[in-house]
Amino acid sequence: MTTSQPLELLAPLSGVLLALDQVPDPVFSSRVIGDGLCIDPTSQSLCAPLAGVISNIQDSGHAVSVTDENGVQVLLHIGLDTVNLAGQGFTRLVEEGQRVEAGQPLIEFDADYVALHARSLLTLMLVVSGEPFVLLVPEQARVKAGQPLLHLSPADTLAEVNEEEGDALFSKPLTLPNSNGLHARPAAVFAQAAKAFSSSIYLHKQTQSANAKSLVAIMALQTSRGDSLQVSAAGEDAEAAIQALVTLLLDGCGETLAAAAGVVKPAAPVLSPTVLRGVCASPGSAFGQVVQVAQPQLDIPEAGAGEAFERAALARGLRAAAQALQTLQAKAAGGAQVEIFRAHQELLEDPTLLEHAHSLLAEGKSAAFAWNSATLATAKLLEGLGKALLVERAADLADVGQRVLKLILGVPDCAWDLPECAILVAEQLTPSQTAGLDTSKVLGFVTVGGGATSHVAILARALGLPSICGVQAQVLALPNGRQVLLDADKGELHLEPNLAEIEHLQAIRQQQLLRRQREVAQAALAAVTCDGHHVEITANVASLQEVEQALALGGEGVGLLRSEFLYLDRNRAPSPEEQASTYSAIARALGTERNLVVRTLDVGGDKPLAYVPMESETNPFLGLRGIRLCLERPELLREQLRAILTSAGLARLHIMLPMVSLLSELHLARAMLEEEALALGLTELPKLGIMIEVPSAALMADVFAPHVDFFSIGTNDLTQYTLAMDRDHPRLASQADSFHPAVLRLIDTTVKAAHAHGKWVGVCGALASEALAVPMLIGLGVDELSVSVPLIPTIKATVRELDLLDCQIIARQVLGLEEADQVREALRLYHAATVETSRVMEH
Numbered sequence: 001m002t003t004s005q006p007l008e009l010l011a012p013l014s015g016v017l018l019a020l021d022q023v024p025d026p027v028f029s030s031r032v033i034g035d036g037l038c039i040d041p042t043s044q045s046l047c048a049p050l051a052g053v054i055s056n057i058q059d060s061g062h063a064v065s066v067t068d069e070n071g072v073q074v075l076l077h078i079g080l081d082t083v084n085l086a087g088q089g090f091t092r093l094v095e096e097g098q099r100v101e102a103g104q105p106l107i108e109f110d111a112d113y114v115a116l117h118a119r120s121l122l123t124l125m126l127v128v129s130g131e132p133f134v135l136l137v138p139e140q141a142r143v144k145a146g147q148p149l150l151h152l153s154p155a156d157t158l159a160e161v162n163e164e165e166g167d168a169l170f171s172k173p174l175t176l177p178n179s180n181g182l183h184a185r186p187a188a189v190f191a192q193a194a195k196a197f198s199s200s201i202y203l204h205k206q207t208q209s210a211n212a213k214s215l216v217a218i219m220a221l222q223t224s225r226g227d228s229l230q231v232s233a234a235g236e237d238a239e240a241a242i243q244a245l246v247t248l249l250l251d252g253c254g255e256t257l258a259a260a261a262g263v264v265k266p267a268a269p270v271l272s273p274t275v276l277r278g279v280c281a282s283p284g285s286a287f288g289q290v291v292q293v294a295q296p297q298l299d300i301p302e303a304g305a306g307e308a309f310e311r312a313a314l315a316r317g318l319r320a321a322a323q324a325l326q327t328l329q330a331k332a333a334g335g336a337q338v339e340i341f342r343a344h345q346e347l348l349e350d351p352t353l354l355e356h357a358h359s360l361l362a363e364g365k366s367a368a369f370a371w372n373s374a375t376l377a378t379a380k381l382l383e384g385l386g387k388a389l390l391v392e393r394a395a396d397l398a399d400v401g402q403r404v405l406k407l408i409l410g411v412p413d414c415a416w417d418l419p420e421c422a423i424l425v426a427e428q429l430t431p432s433q434t435a436g437l438d439t440s441k442v443l444g445f446v447t448v449g450g451g452a453t454s455h456v457a458i459l460a461r462a463l464g465l466p467s468i469c470g471v472q473a474q475v476l477a478l479p480n481g482r483q484v485l486l487d488a489d490k491g492e493l494h495l496e497p498n499l500a501e502i503e504h505l506q507a508i509r510q511q512q513l514l515r516r517q518r519e520v521a522q523a524a525l526a527a528v529t530c531d532g533h534h535v536e537i538t539a540n541v542a543s544l545q546e547v548e549q550a551l552a553l554g555g556e557g558v559g560l561l562r563s564e565f566l567y568l569d570r571n572r573a574p575s576p577e578e579q580a581s582t583y584s585a586i587a588r589a590l591g592t593e594r595n596l597v598v599r600t601l602d603v604g605g606d607k608p609l610a611y612v613p614m615e616s617e618t619n620p621f622l623g624l625r626g627i628r629l630c631l632e633r634p635e636l637l638r639e640q641l642r643a644i645l646t647s648a649g650l651a652r653l654h655i656m657l658p659m660v661s662l663l664s665e666l667h668l669a670r671a672m673l674e675e676e677a678l679a680l681g682l683t684e685l686p687k688l689g690i691m692i693e694v695p696s697a698a699l700m701a702d703v704f705a706p707h708v709d710f711f712s713i714g715t716n717d718l719t720q721y722t723l724a725m726d727r728d729h730p731r732l733a734s735q736a737d738s739f740h741p742a743v744l745r746l747i748d749t750t751v752k753a754a755h756a757h758g759k760w761v762g763v764c765g766a767l768a769s770e771a772l773a774v775p776m777l778i779g780l781g782v783d784e785l786s787v788s789v790p791l792i793p794t795i796k797a798t799v800r801e802l803d804l805l806d807c808q809i810i811a812r813q814v815l816g817l818e819e820a821d822q823v824r825e826a827l828r829l830y831h832a833a834t835v836e837t838s839r840v841m842e843h
Helices: 111-117 154-165 184-195 215-220 238-250 307-331 335-348 351-362 367-384 388-409 431-435 455-463 473-477 499-521 544-552 576-590 627-632 634-645 663-679 695-699 701-707 715-723 741-756 771-779 789-800 804-815 820-842
Strands: 007-010 015-018 035-041 045-047 052-057 063-067 073-080 090-092 105-109 120-127 133-135 148-152 200-205 208-211 228-234 275-277 279-282 285-292 422-426 442-447 467-469 483-487 492-494 536-541 557-562 595-599 652-657 687-692 710-713 760-763 784-788
Touching: 035 073, 035 148, 063 105, 073 105, 105 111, 111 120, 120 148, 184 215, 184 238, 208 215, 228 238, 279 455, 285 442, 285 499, 307 335, 307 351, 307 367, 307 388, 335 388, 335 431, 351 367, 367 388, 388 431, 422 473, 431 455, 442 483, 455 467, 483 499, 499 789, 536 544, 536 595, 536 789, 544 576, 544 789, 557 576, 557 784, 576 595, 576 634, 627 634, 627 663, 634 652, 634 663, 652 663, 652 710, 663 687, 663 701, 687 695, 695 701, 695 715, 695 741, 701 710, 701 741, 710 741, 715 741, 741 760, 741 804, 741 820, 771 789, 771 804, 771 820, 784 789, 804 820
Parallel strands: 285 422, 422 442, 442 467, 536 557, 536 784, 557 595, 595 652, 652 687, 687 710, 710 760, 760 784
Antiparallel strands: 007 148, 015 035, 035 120, 045 105, 052 063, 063 073, 073 120, 090 105, 133 148, 200 208, 200 228, 275 492, 279 467, 285 483, 483 492
C-alpha cells in the first residue's frame, strides 16, 4: 500500500478559504480529528476532493469520508452542529462503499436552511489519515469547486510508519458481537488488554484505524454490532497480542453479549401543563421539593508558568484523581459501580487525551487549560458521532475532566447543602455527583440529559433512587421548593400532584421503608421457619469489603466467593502472595465457625482474561470456560489451589469447581488438590464440591454425589443451558426464566441425589435472592441460600414467615406446572395468603 505519486486535493465547494484556527469549535480547531482547512461556502454542492471510496457517510447527510486506494482518508463536514438537523436540508447523492471520482458531487444542501438552523455554515476538509500537506492557496482567498487546494505526500508517511512498526501482522476479519459496539466499558477492557503488549497495535474498521491502546480512539471508530474488524500488531509480541485481542473481541470484551440497549428516545410531548415526561432511569416514586443543581463555573487561566511546572501540575492532578477513583471503587456496593469508576480510571491514562493535553502544554498553556481543552474537545467529538450511547459516555469523560480540573486548580469538591425531601433537577448529573448523594435527604432526581444505559442511571438504581431522564428543558425553570411527585415507573413528573396519589404512593413507600428497617434490625436472627426448620443464609461476594458488609447484615458465611475478582481488569495474573493474602484476610473475617466457599477461577465465555490467550470459539459459552479452562492450564489451577489452602483453619474452608459436566473433571481436580495439600503439609483436606450449572451434572447428580462434599446450584447458567436460551438475549431474556418447571425439576433431582448420600445442597444463583422463590426452594429441600449481600435481611425475614410443610406442598404443586409464568403466579398467591395469615395473627 505505497505510492510515489504526490496527491492533490481539490476544493470540495466554492467559497472563502479559512484556517482551522478560525473555526469556533474546539473539536476542529484543536485538530483532534485531523488537520486540514475550512471553507465559508458560496456554492451548495459538496464534491469529492479526490478519487476513492465512500468509507463513511452520516445518515444525517452532513458529513462524508472518502478514502483512496493508498489509504488517504479525507473527512468533509458541512457546517457546525449540523448533526442536530437530523438530515433536514441535506440530500445524499452517494452511498457508503460507492466508488467516486474527484470532483463528483456527494451531497447537496440548502444553504439558507442550514444557515438559519445550525451554528455555522463553515465546511471542513480534514486529512484524518494524518498525511502531511502543503497549502496551495493563501488563506482568505476565494476558491472554486474543483480547484487544487492541498498537496499531499502519502509515500513519505507510509515509509515512516513502516520504519517505525516493521512488518505488521494482521488478524483475519472478525464480526463484532457487542450489541452497542465498543462503547466505554468494552473499549476500556480492550485498551487495557492492548497495553499489556509492547507491540504497536491498531484496530481497523473498513479503512479507518485506531490506536488500540486509546479508549477514546477506539470509541471514535463508531463501531456497531456486526461490523467487520481486524487487529494489526507490529513488534516482538505481535502474534500473542493478536491472538489475545481477537479472542477478547469475539467474547465481547467483558460485556454480556446481545444485551438490550436502553437508548433514550426523544421525550414525548407534554401530557398536560402539569405533567412532564421523560424516560425511567431508575424505578420508584417520591414526593418532595424541587432543588435545582448545577456545576459551578471554574476560572481557568490559559497561560502557563513554564512547561515543566505545568506538566508536574497535571501529573499531580491525575495521580490524585486516580486515588479518588480507587477510593470510590473500594466503597462501591456492587460490581456495576466498581466497573463505572474503573472505566473512569482508564480515561486518566488514555494516550489520546494525554497527547492532546501535552501538546498544549508545549505551546505554553496552563495544565488546567490544556487538560480542560483536551477533555472538552474529545467529549464534543463523541457527542457529534450521533450515537446515544457515545453521547452518554461523553458525560463520563466530562466527569473525569472536572475531577482532574478541580484538583489542578485546588478547588474543593464541596457537597451540596440540600434540604430534606429533595427532588434534584439538573441539566445533567455526573456519576461522581450521583455516587456522593446523601440518600437521607435526596429522594430522587430528574435530568434533561442522560439515558437508561448511562452510568448515572446504573448508580441511581444501585442507590435505590427513583429517577427519570430526557425530560423537557422547561423543567430547569421550576422554582426551588415547589412540591412535585416523581413517578419514575411511568416516567412522569407531576407538577400539581393529586393528594390521593401522593398519599397512596407515600403509604407504599412507608410500608417498604418500615419493612426494610425491620428486616435490617432483625438481621442477626436465625433464618428459621415457624415450625423450626433452619435454612443457612450466606452471601455471594467478590471482595473483603463485601464479606464485612454481609456479616453486618446477618450473613451466616460465604456461599460463593467469586475468585475471578482477583484476576479480572488487570494486565497480568495476581501473584501467589496476593492471592493467599486476600483469601486469608477473608477467612479471618469470617472466623472458624463460618463456611467459606471459594469458587475456583471461572473465566472464559463472558469473562475473558487479557493475559490468558484463548483461541477463537464459535460459541464461548459452550467452550473452554470454568474447570475446562483450568484443566487445560493446570499450573493456573494449582497456583490458585495453593493460595486458597493457605486459609485452611482460619474458616470452614470449602472449594467449589465451576462448570463441571464430567466425573473425570472432578477426579482430576481432586487429585491436584490432594497433591497440593500434601506438599503444604496439611493433614485435613477442605471440603470439595461442584457447581450444578450444566444439565448433565444435575441429571447425573446421583453419580457425582458419592465423590463430593456438597453441591451448589448456579441457577443462571443452569437455566440458559436447560432452556437453550441466552439469559441476556434481548428477545429471550423474559423467557429464560429460572422459575421454569424444567429448571425446578433439575433442582429437585439434585437435592434428592445429594440427600440420599448425606450431602448438603445450596443455591448460589440469582434465584436464591428472589423472595418469591424462597418457599419453593425450601420446599424442594435446599439447605443453603447464598444471596446478594444487600438482600440478606430480606431473605432471612422471608424464611421466618414460612412453614416447612406448606413450602413442601407449594413446591410439589409448581413442579407439575407447564411454564414459568404459572409458577410465578402460584407463588404470588401463596405469598399473598402468607401475608394475610401473618396480618390476622398480629391482630
